[in-house]
Amino acid sequence: MNNELEKKAYQIFSKLLAFDSNERVAKAKEFCNGLDSKIYQRVLEYLKHDSESSKEGFLSESLHSQSSTLERVGSTIGDCEITELLGRGGQGEVYLATQSITNEAQSTPIQRQVALKIFAPQLSSIVSRERFQKEMKALSNISHENVTKLYDCGVTEDGYPYYIMELVKGKELKSATRGLELKGRLQIFKKICSAVSAIHSHGFIHRDLKPSNILITESHEPKILDFGIVKAVSETSIENEEHTKTIYRILSTKYASPEQIQGEKNLTTQSDIYSLGVILYELLTDYSPYEDLEQGELIKNIKSFEPLKPSLRVKNTGNSVKIHDDLDAICIKALERRVPERYSSVSELENDIQAFFEHRPVLAQKPNRAYYFKRFIRRNRIQTIAASLILLTIILGSIATGIGFYQATESAEIAKTELSKSLERSAKLAYQHGNWKEALEFYQKAINRGHPESERLKFDRLEAFLSLDDPQSLLEQLEKIVIKESQEGHALLLKADAKMALGEDISMAEELLEQAQKKILTEPQKLYIEALLEPNSINAIKKLNQCLEQSPFYHLAHRKKLILLSLLGRYEEALLQAQIMQKMFPSDPNPYWVEATSYAMEGDLKGVNASILKTETQFGGMSEELEKAFITLANAVDELRKQDIWGTGGDPLKLAKSFLLLFKSKGLTDLFQINLSNMKCQKLAWDKVKKLSTLFPVAGTLYPYTSIRIDLKEMVELHPISELYFFDGELAIMLSDSAFRKKDKTNGYNLFREAEESYKNAVKTPALFPSTKKRSLHRQVYAQGNLLKLSGLSKEEKDVLRKNAVSKFHKLVELFEPKAGPIRTIINSSKKDYEFAQTLLRYVISKEPENAETWALAADIEFTHKNFSLAHKYASTVLGLTPNHELALKIMKQSQVKLLELLPQNLEGVQIKPATLKKSEKFTEPSSEKESP
């Protein structure tokens, strides 16, 4: 079996692993269909090897763990017999061991199960060994129910320090608190604080507080592990101190204080408070305060890092829990990066948590009279409300029969309205934070309670369907309800939007929108409709921006903006918009793939990888194929960039082929279709994104220009995008060039026309690369400029063309403010048409008045059109800027000669050195015309 087949088999096999194990054989058959039968055989072999190796645990443990585990289990350390490895961390290993202790009262030893931790770095001297034991002794004095009891310590025969401690059976903090409500979590946190406080009171700093060092027992008691160890160990083994610290700095920066990360040697107990702050933050929000930073960035930015308030984090993540601003304040005070601003002791932090429970003012809040007042009201109101709440529950539970019914009726009415109001409020909040599903549920609940829907409620709900990419349900609902006159405008807007989303006839949707404009609308709705009706995407975005200024949570407007930016190829802005939306509407998948697409289109592989990871956490990931598609795309773009895609050195044929390759590959085709169809229905698109499978097959032979154009034409029908038109234009120009060389003027001229047409389309259609449109406009102006040069055109035709070219140029200027350099190239090639060249030149002069090339070009044009005195004047301007400018010197000399010939009597003002005159050769064209059409 050759290598190619082997490779193919391996690839198929590794693809199969993405499927459930019972589907694999069937899938293997499907994938191998039509391939060499050997491949199928080999794939089956691989499947067998896979199941065998996982049964045997082949290669599943690293070399490191193998060799050292074997050494310890079964051996005896001190009075302990090691039975099992429990875990391995950065500093060492933890074993389960049986300890035999002799009690003075009894003669027979009792056995107990203990945990034994052996440190990785060895102790190097007797002195430090003594010190280590002294430190450990002090630690074993700490007695607190939430601190793991330390029994004994020592140094192994081969020189590793160890200690024996109480065996705690429990779950790690994070997994233990997963299902717990906020209050339960805070109670546990308070106990953790009290344990840390106890450690501090014995003069120790924990230095490594993190969820994995806190176990929660079955009775919900936290137990702190590994306290004070880092210090005891690092201070005793001097050689390893630097090592331990630096390794530590890299490995658990997530919970370390800024001063720890910066390598501060004299840490205080406040360093532990910071770690507690991080833990509290995670307990409150389920997210790390550094969620938005990568680890490398954390180390760099620790000096300036400001965490997002927990309440905002929760809001952004779409969690329904509400974090009180007192908790915000407590958490932020603990996370203060400046030590003096932080809580000065753990008990202060603990007291604040208690104060929060009791609705007392917390220390962390900046003193402010209104705040204290609110707290007071809150404390006293609770009792009065409590009573009515009980009543409310009874009524809502529909058991308000019999006793007290009569008295309850009136309160029930109030309660009902109150409840509906609060449901409505919840729905509104959920809606604004992008939890549309939840919003719809709240609405449903309100309706089920028999509350007559308010108009506001009705329409918010309907909009939620659009946000959830379910336009069909929206239309169905619209049919069912009665719409008041004041809401007709909104209803029409929603209907039009839903129809657009379903990909129905756009003109019908537009009609609806125009009808809506005649009805009552809010200001943001008006702007939104204007944006939808605006044919120019750039203006549409401007409208959407105005709309969002007035209504910042308008999801539909946000989403339209996102899509337009991405379609226009403005990837940097699209990226920013996507990231803003991810924060505001975390349950909307669209921003995630726009982010990945934008990075891919920019050739930013790192960005693509980061957004793949993000999708993973948010939606459980995308398919491997899609991951690959994005990565391949990013690489392809990067590659194209390296080939100097838009530089003058790029060979259009080569580039067109690369593009064709990109487009022929199914991956990009699908991706792009998704991009377009996104306008129609985002949900379908997302499903499609998930299902993408085959990507970027290698293909491509040499094409002559004409057959590439045929391919391009086909392709462009499927994907009307700027790049394809652009390349068609380039190729048409090349063909036209060769036609002219063959003296086939008609054909040459027609091809040139075709090129111009293609560039025109390239300007109109969406672009993958933002600069394509700019370049297309350039080329269009260039093509038109060149057409002007061609002979065989009537004066009228020339006039039309010129007018057209000039207006195109103005558009180019308006949209892109092109740099002067490329425009100079165009001028250079169209300098025979004086008027056109002058228009362009004026722009270049306004852009770069101090550039010698600008004036050289001006001089050149004037010279070409026989305005020798102007040419002379401009050339001398050039020489004032660049004394030895070759072209300017030449024009200077030549125009002097011409002026002499024409007006010999007017020469006083012009100084001529006879020697120069003698040297000047016969007139030649000042610049050679390199650019051919």
Place this chain on the structure above:
Amino acid sequence: MGKSDWGDVTEALKKVINKEAGSEEELLTLTYDYLKGIANNLASGNMKADQLSPTELVHEAYLKLFKNEAGLQEPRSRGMLYSLSARAMRQILVDHYRKLSADKRPPDSKRSPLDEQIESIKDQTGSNIIDLDEALEKLNEFDPDSCSIIELKFFSGFTNNQISETLLISESTVERKFKSARAFLRKELDSNEQ
């Protein structure tokens, strides 16, 4: 403790980041030299106080490199160095084995951690390190990522999570690629036996 000049390594890493031709090899050689220095000490058993596990060795290399190069603390360059160090670790073991087969086996009392690791490769895979190395080479041709995953996991003791952060791929992809690599190696090693 290292012999190699870390200034050189930093320079080499910068070149790798700038994608200069041949730079990856240069970095690998330099990293290898450094790790080799430590490994030699490990092999001779005269470095008690500084004995490091392979994972620590790799971290150590990383730390040495980045101590004074705050600007380079990018995940990308870190991932690159980890991967290269893991490859170097594998190389060290191969070299050590070759040396052992050339010399005579040392008496049990003088055995070093490297000897034990080579032994444990035999225990775990039923093959010697040379065969494993060759199979990995072949795997590298088919699927370089999978090869890096095996190196990081098996030779350097990285967890899936760490590998995911190092190679910038998702954890589930790490697990899947690990499985496919494992079956591949298993097949290669089995066919060697026959």
